[in-house]
Amino acid sequence: MALDQETFDQLVQTVRRFIRERLVPLERQVDETDRIPDEIVEEMKELGLFGLSIPQEYGGIGLNVTEEVKLAFELGYTSPAFRSIIGTNNGIGSQGIVNDGTPEQKAKYLPKLASGEIIGSFCLTEPDVGSDAASLRTSARMDGNEYVINGTKRYITNAPHAGVFTVMARTDPDNKGAGGISAFVVENGLPGLKFGKADKKMGQKGAHVCDVIFEDVRVPADSIIGGKEGMGFKTAMKVLDRGRINIAAACVGVAQRLIEESVRYATERKQFGQAIANYQLIQAMLADSQTECYAAKMMVLDAAEKRDRGENTIQEAACAKYYASEMVGRVADRAVQIHGGAGYLAEYNVERFYRDVRLFRIYEGTSQIQQLIIAREMLKRFAG
Template identity: 50%
Template sequence: MTTAEVSDDDFQDILGQTRHFVRTAVVPREQEILAEDRVPDDLRDQAMKMGLFGYAIPQQWGGLGLHIGQDVELAMELGYTCLALRSMFGTNNGIAGQVLVGFGTDEQKSRWLEPIASGEVVASFALTEPGAGSNPSGLKTKAIRDGASWVIDGSKQYITNAPVADLFIVFARTRPADDAGPGIAVFLVPADTPGVEVGAKDAKMGQEGAWTADVTFTDVRVGDEALIGGSEDHGYRAAMTSLARGRIHIAALAVGAAQRALDESVAYAATATQGGTPIGNFQLVQAMLADQQAGVMAGRAMVRDAARLWLTGEDRRIAPSAAKLFCTEMAGEVADLAVQVHGGAGYMRGVPVERIYREVRLLRLYEGTSEIQRLIVGSNLVKAAQRDAR
């Protein structure tokens, strides 16, 4: 169980500062981020000074030390603007940083966590491959023992922050899956290690400014100190734990994006006119706003409940997947309705709901597709029932 190191009063200050930063510094520059496909350096510097690169890293390692219940409140604020902002420091706090926090040796934590928390080091989570996405068991990247070293060979795909990463958290197969486990280990590989090659920046449908790329490992040699936790058998569990926690965060991010789409819809409906009448006076438009509001409220409640269940340890399997499934699908529906409320204007570049529509589509794909979440939820419900029946 994670213990809160940040008091409620202190957290409200952090949350208020983040909300102010997002809405007054980032929102007015969304078009700049889209046009230039990057988050401006001054916004990055501000995020670093605020501690956002390490908000979920424990205080002993230089972070703010927010627990998952506080994390989701912050994520709902970060989701209110271009998702590239959160992506810039998301892997440091989330799936990459949490692998080190949960499974790293004391030496590994001492070496890497403070520079990760400060933003001096950008960590990247290198799991996904062609043929092995939401389910890591299909992994083909190999790590072969060679004397006192490991030699890593393989290719990774769609790796967030790869073009700017200083450290890759690399998942590789050390042996075929057997009764002892899946045979997947995790390695810390600095980006400047010989044999590491980062491909061209991916051209994506949305999330401009959030960079992804392929990463190839060719005869990459690392020592035993690079093996997370000092054990070959930590890999799969590290991946699953980090992904499960990350799914609650992504669900919260989706709620934030949906809230922005709702706010844009209400503001437009209240002022845009058709035949001299504000379109918000029309009952069919009101019905769309009502559906958006219901979705956002349900998602927010679900995210908070999933975070509570994670904190208490009551449910770290079904709730994260159920929350990610519902909230990311909900955000897609709310964004679609937002475009509909705006009519033709909603299809125009430069209108916030057009950006949101494209951006939230990815939330249903990464850190486990909606289909994978359905399988996780359904299979665990059945397994629980079968255990109870014995």
């Protein structure tokens, strides 16, 4: 459900103020300590940021996709770790239940996800299974009125903090493709559910990732999302389709911040008696960044609006994610170049963002996977 314009505008203004007054001043601290302060997480809960995309009937704000990406533009202005802590609750950690969950599953988990009482996490990738998600090996074997889950999931965002996991596992060992996969809601704390050590990453400090290990983890039969086997891969793809649009929006937000940092530095920095912003080669880099950011923003808004109209947006979501994630990498590179030697120093924000944005080209489908999706959809549409 879309909010009325006045209410939505107030939400945007509130979030924008919160980001600039509370989050931006803490960016360096979070990068150095690899931790978001508890009081910030509590303030995010009070603002309703954990339930942006969760329906209002379950305690969320219930933004449509267009509204969600406009908020993502704002959230992208600061370090991606801040978006990450709320991102799984609004995206991959909740949308499987929102889209395909049973009424009982929705009533049990969505209010807690919307309030931030629990963090949701999404378990698809495995040590030997990344882009080829249909080949996953984690198994879920029926035993009486329970499923027994075994396997390891890798690079799982927010896993160390999660209270509930959406887990993709193979329920039909004879079906080696996507049709043999089911999605489960698995609560933290069950016997046999373990975690690997937190991964040390290039960037996005404060956003925590680790392995999730299932050793004979028993879950009730009604933990299967939607109550039906074999639908897990379809659930995952629906979740990732919306998630890709959101990631693309976050890339736009970061690019806007990097452009702002670049313009400010170019205006203040003087060489040969004048601001470097007066030199045409600097202007060319600024212009390229602004043009590409604008193009990505329009792609994101177009994909979001089409999804809100109920159109198939597999191709548009892939295009937006592919272009925006590659775009923000180029913008970050130019930002460092405009800053010169200063851009390589941790004293300046562009050094941190340069590390942070590299991940956008990898998760929720690498750029190469997006290319394959785009081409596949083109050929399907041509064939009619």
